Amino acid sequence: MSWWSTNGDKYPELSKLARAVLSIPGTSVPSERVFSTAGDIVTATRSCLDPEMVDKLIFLKMNMCKQQE
Template identity: 55%
Template sequence: KGALEFLYGDEVRDVNDTSTQFQCYLAEPQLRYDFDPFEWWKSHEKKYPLVAKVAKKFLSIPATSVSSERCFSTAGNVVTPKRNCLAPENVNMLVFLYQNRKIML
């Protein structure tokens, strides 16, 4: 046993296993652009169990073409390409009304 393996035991083996799995994964042939990555990981999950956990985490993030302001900003929902001629005071009023709509009902 090496000194690190003696001191840290399973943790060193896990790192080595992950590194080995990752190197083998990188040696796999590249997939066609139209191939479903979830299907690939489903069939290779047992071969690369440690790398598969990370892959599932990152593959599960949904992609979007919506700008982040539109997702998190009321003003981004009020001022759209079709409604970009609103006066600033009208935008402020619409945002205020939207944010306080529960109080007014």
């Protein structure tokens, strides 16, 4: 980030992009939510679900949760 602060004038568009991308804090929360959701969906009684169907169910559940917030 400090390099971009001093050299941002040379590359203004890249500087904006670098600030946006490099300033994102690393976190494992989103991936932990997906694993938790997958654990709710794939239970012992549903262990024979097709992987593609599991992906679709996780996608639907994650998006339903976002709409309710």
